[in-house]
Amino acid sequence: xxxxxxxxxxxxxLGGAYAIISIGLTLIFGVVRxxxxxxxxxxxVAMYGTYLLSNHLGWHPYVSVVPIAIVLFGLGALMQRAIxxxxxxxxGHIQIFATVGVSTALMNLALLVFGADVLGTQVELGTSxxxxxxxxxxxxxxxxxxxxxxxxxxxxxxxxxxxxGRAFRAVAQNRDAAALMGVxxxxxxxxCFALGAAFVGVAGAMLTPQYPVFPTIGTYFVLTAFVxxxxxxxxxxxxxxxxxxxxxxVDSLAGYYIAPDLKEVVYFAIFIxxxxxxxxxxxxxxxxxx
Amino acid sequence: MQKKFRMGRVALAxxxxxxxxxxxAVADIxxxxxxxxxxxxxxxxxxxxxxxxxAVEERNAKGGVLGEKIALVKADAVDANxxxxxxxxxxxxxxxxxxxxxxxxxxxxxxxxxxELAGVPFFELGAISDSITDRGYKxxxxxxxxxxxxxxxxxxxxxxxxxxxxxxxxxxLNVAIIHEDGLYGKTVAQFQQERAKELGLxxxxxxxxSAKAVDLSALILRLRGAKVDVVLQTSYQNDTILYFxxxxxxxxxxxxxxxAGGGYSLADTAKALGKDIDGAFNIDFPQFLTNEKGAPGLGxxxxxYKKRYGMEPRSGHSLVNYVGANAFLDIIEEAGSTxxxxxxxxxxxxxxxxxxxATGWGFDFAENGQNQAVTTTLMQWQDGKLVTVWPEAAAVxxxxxxx
Numbered sequence: 001x002x003x004x005x006x007x008x009x010x011x012x013x014l015g016g017a018y019a020i021i022s023i024g025l026t027l028i029f030g031v032v033r034x035x036x037x038x039x040x041x042x043x044x045v046a047m048y049g050t051y052l053l054s055n056h057l058g059w060h061p062y063v064s065v066v067p068i069a070i071v072l073f074g075l076g077a078l079m080q081r082a083i084x085x086x087x088x089x090x091x092g093h094i095q096i097f098a099t100v101g102v103s104t105a106l107m108n109l110a111l112l113v114f115g116a117d118v119l120g121t122q123v124e125l126g127t128s129x130x131x132x133x134x135x136x137x138x139x140x141x142x143x144x145x146x147x148x149x150x151x152x153x154x155x156x157x158x159x160x161x162x163x164x165g166r167a168f169r170a171v172a173q174n175r176d177a178a179a180l181m182g183v184x185x186x187x188x189x190x191x192c193f194a195l196g197a198a199f200v201g202v203a204g205a206m207l208t209p210q211y212p213v214f215p216t217i218g219t220y221f222v223l224t225a226f227v228x229x230x231x232x233x234x235x236x237x238x239x240x241x242x243x244x245x246x247x248x249x250v251d252s253l254a255g256y257y258i259a260p261d262l263k264e265v266v267y268f269a270i271f272i273x274x275x276x277x278x279x280x281x282x283x284x285x286x287x288x289x290x
Numbered sequence: 291m292q293k294k295f296r297m298g299r300v301a302l303a304x305x306x307x308x309x310x311x312x313x314x315a316v317a318d319i320x321x322x323x324x325x326x327x328x329x330x331x332x333x334x335x336x337x338x339x340x341x342x343x344x345a346v347e348e349r350n351a352k353g354g355v356l357g358e359k360i361a362l363v364k365a366d367a368v369d370a371n372x373x374x375x376x377x378x379x380x381x382x383x384x385x386x387x388x389x390x391x392x393x394x395x396x397x398x399x400x401x402x403x404x405x406e407l408a409g410v411p412f413f414e415l416g417a418i419s420d421s422i423t424d425r426g427y428k429x430x431x432x433x434x435x436x437x438x439x440x441x442x443x444x445x446x447x448x449x450x451x452x453x454x455x456x457x458x459x460x461x462x463l464n465v466a467i468i469h470e471d472g473l474y475g476k477t478v479a480q481f482q483q484e485r486a487k488e489l490g491l492x493x494x495x496x497x498x499x500s501a502k503a504v505d506l507s508a509l510i511l512r513l514r515g516a517k518v519d520v521v522l523q524t525s526y527q528n529d530t531i532l533y534f535x536x537x538x539x540x541x542x543x544x545x546x547x548x549x550a551g552g553g554y555s556l557a558d559t560a561k562a563l564g565k566d567i568d569g570a571f572n573i574d575f576p577q578f579l580t581n582e583k584g585a586p587g588l589g590x591x592x593x594x595y596k597k598r599y600g601m602e603p604r605s606g607h608s609l610v611n612y613v614g615a616n617a618f619l620d621i622i623e624e625a626g627s628t629x630x631x632x633x634x635x636x637x638x639x640x641x642x643x644x645x646x647x648a649t650g651w652g653f654d655f656a657e658n659g660q661n662q663a664v665t666t667t668l669m670q671w672q673d674g675k676l677v678t679v680w681p682e683a684a685a686v687x688x689x690x691x692x693x
Contacts, residue, residue: 003511010507017504108328116332118527120562129539138539211504212531212562216330220502220528255508260499261471263508 002134007252009135015248016145017207021221022228022240023151024199030235031172031192034084035092037099039225040218041106042197046072046204047213048110054121054208061121061208062143069201076197080190088189103218110215118214126209144206151199152241159237168192172235231271233281242282246270318361319354319628321346322380324391324401329368330526331394333558337604338393338416339364341611344594345619355623367392370400377404387628388413390615393607395419395437395473402430411633415614416575416607418551419477423660429630431637431655433614434575435664437474440550441481443573443666444522449489451571451668451680452520452546455691463545464494466513468533469524470501470552478524478550494518501526506533510540519545527553534566545692546571555605560674569690572669572676576649576684577606579677580667584684587648613649617642650684 021043028036046068053064083102087095126140159165170178171188179185211217228247232239247267254266274282323342326335343362350359363384367373373392380386381404388411392398398417405412406427414422414432418440423432453460467482469475475498486493494516497509506529513521521544523533530553537543547570553559554572582588591612595603603609617640622628625636637655644652644663652663668680670689679689 003515006511007508010505010511014505014507111328111332116328116330116336118333118531118556118558118562120531120558122562122564127535129541136540210535212528214330214528217528220504224504251505252508255505256511260497260503260506260509260512264500 003256006135007256008249009137011249011252012245013138013141013145013248014251015245016141016148017203017210018221018224018228018248019148019241019244020144020151020199020203020206022225022232022244023148023155023237024196024203025225026229026232026235026237026240027155027199028193028196029229031168032080032084032189034095034193035099036193036196037096037222038079038102038106039200040220040222041103041110042072042075042200042218043204043207043221044110044213044215044218045075045106046201047208047211047217048114048119049201050205050208051119051121051213054123060123060125061205062126064208065147065202065205068205069198072201072204073194073198077190077194079197080193084193085186085189107215107218114215116214118212120212121208123209138210140206140209144203144210147202147206148241148244151202152237155237164188164191227267227271231274231281233284236281236283239281239283318359319356320361320363320384320386322365322377322384322386322389322391323362324365324367324373324376324380324389324397325393326368326397327364327366331368333527333556334605334607335393338607338611340595340599340603341608341613342390342415342615344591344598344608345612345615347598348594349616349619355619356626356628360619367397367401370396373397373401374404377401381405381408381410386410388618388622388633390415390611390618392417395422395477398422399473402427406430409630411628411630413614413618415611419473420481420660421473421477423658427659428634429659431618431634431659433617433651433653433661433664434610435651435666436660437477438481439664439666440573441478442485443668444478444548444550445482445485445489445491447548447571447573447668447680448491448520448546451689452691455689456545456693461490461492463492463519464517465491465520465522466495466497466516466518467493467522468495468497468499468509468513470526470529471498472501474526474552475501475524482522499529501529503529503532505536507536507540510537510542513544514540514542521547522550523547523554524550525553527556527559530554530559531562534563534570538566543692548573551575555607555669555676557602557604557676560671560676564674567671568673569692570671571679571689572671573666574669575606575610576651576665576667577669577676577678578603578609579669579675579686580650581678581684581686584645585648585650586646591648610649613647613651617647617653 025039049068050061050064053059083098128139130137167183167188228243232243250267251263254263325339346360365376365380367376389405390413393416395417398414402412411429418437420436420438449460467479469479549572551574555574560567621636621640625632642653654663656662667678667684669676670679677687678684679687
């Protein structure tokens with residue numbers, strides 16, 4: 001019984017890490033309607049940034065959350081304005097090529113600048129383990145889960161209680177109608193992409209105490225993040241959060257009860273089953289919507 | 291008028307003669323270097339290549355090989371597909387005489403298929419999967435130890451070092467084998483199981499996992515549940531770091547953890563883990579804190595490396611590539627030609643005793659091209675340094691086991 005509780009706790013904590021990454025991705029999917037294959041590399045950039053701030057200025061990664069989020073916000077806005085914007089009228093796969101191009105360019109730029117070395121950040125806060133009865137909880141993972149919940153709640157409030165938030169939802173529903181209603185669609189796109197990138201920036205800073213950084217680290221998280229976003233429903237924040245928890249739990253339980261190398265088989269199988277019955281994902285708008 | 295013409299013709303002949311000789315002086319022997327210079331394996335690939343580069347530069351400073359300078363042609367192979375493509379480029383476009391490589395078994399397996407078809411000798415200096423030399427190929431040769439040596443070395447450590455230090459019968463210890471699920475991990479794990487069965491050891495769990503995993507907590511819980519005393523891990527860098535961090539988090543501290551090269555031999559892994567890596571054993575290619583009595587030339591190599599690259603060697607891979615490359619360059623010199631069959635004959639004839647090279651290896655190649663006179667040493671991370679602890683002749687420190 002102890003082991004089951006530990007496994008569930010581990011699963012939820014892992015879900016927290018995936019959650020912050022997936023929230024940014026689902027926002028970009030839902031509003032801008034672009035498959036951002038460079039999402040993992042934005043995470044990598046955030047982690048390298050946090051590593052640099054930690055190494056050269058001695059800032060703890062949790063302190064770097066704000067500056068890194070701002071830097072990534074700028075990067076996301078730049079990417080949308082310079083790369084995606086000119087291609088919005090083109091076919092979907094052209095935009096995919098563009099984001100894949102950004103992904104490859106960033107990975108190799110990192111390889112050029114930092115080399116292939118695995119760079120770890122040693123800190124005290126965020127690497128300890130708390131013992132609550134028989135259950136061990138990683139402090140870093142707990143903080144990440146906490147931040148992911150705050151981000152989801154904050155974003156949800158933004159979307160429902162502010163004018164700009166309503167504009168986001170309008171653009172997500174029907175971009176032409178939103179434009180007719182007076183929404184500045186290109187500006188909303190830039191803001192949305194930037195916000196999605198900023199969330200990944202937060203994720204990068206929160207994950208730095210737990211994972212070392214190297215040029216290809218984005219690829220370790222991004223595939224699962226895509227699965228989570230589609231599983232939860234593209235554009236749905238609650239869906240992304242719930243999907244992350246589900247995948248985290250399955251990862252943990254399947255890894256123990258079945259085998260560590262078969263856990264992906266299990267969650268992809270669940271993914272396929274859910275899509276067979278609800279093609280738009282768990283919290284998507286049901287059959288018939290996009 | 292006649293005189294002028296004759297002078298003209300003489301001058302023309304002289305000019306032609308000069309270009310001929312100038313041409314010959316510039317004609318180097320091209321040798322391919324197939325390594326992962328980018329991608330996930332880039333660091334170890336680059337480190338391995340440095341050993342080859344040092345050997346070639348030293349050789350060129352002494353006049354090269356067969357009277358000509360060696361020109362290394364670099365080829366970057368991130369995965370098996372690229373290895374095939376780049377091997378084709380080396381053999382058909384660059385027309386290299388021989389190919390050196392590769393550090394990674396998957397790359398070696400793929401690239402050597404191309405060179406065998408092209409009849410170009412392939413010298414493997416660092417990849418360990420036994421299957422590379424088990425295909426009945428004529429022109430694939432390997433200087434380093436194989437997965438079988440590593441695996442047997444790891445299991446033997448339990449009976450030769452861990453059990454005696456604990457004062458128990460090795461058959462009472464619970465052993466777990468965990469490995470990354472690629473060619474490297476699977477090959478080593480297979481041999482470990484073979485050897486463990488031979489020695490009558492209890493393997494309670496065998497758990498493969500993806501080297502790209504971001505979470506190993508479930509695996510560690512299983513090890514803890516099975517009351518594992520000794521963990522044998524075959525892993526790359528990221529999964530090694532993940533395992534140690536999460537094992538510490540879960541409070542899982544077995545009596546011994548033994549790795550087989552990969553992530554366990556890198557200074558970077560130690561830097562990322564800090565004190566958490568102390569106590570980890572590593573069966574590996576010989577590293578630098580070894581008694582030089584068993585490894586002549588080790589000190590000179592380290593000095594040469596520091597002078598050339600301005601830093602300490604990042605792992606033992608450069609050393610291993612250096613020793614292997616030197617042996618193969620000797621063989622080409624002794625064979626007197628770069629003809630593939632003459633090189634093969636030269637390889638099979640080349641013999642050196644154990645303890646005569648900077649890695650402590652000897653050379654004695656079998657029919658399949660594999661060097662039989664290799665050794666693996668047991669090292670342990672102590673105070674952030676990788677020190678040799680077994681066999682005693684090469685040891686610079688004593689092994690420490692968690693009692």
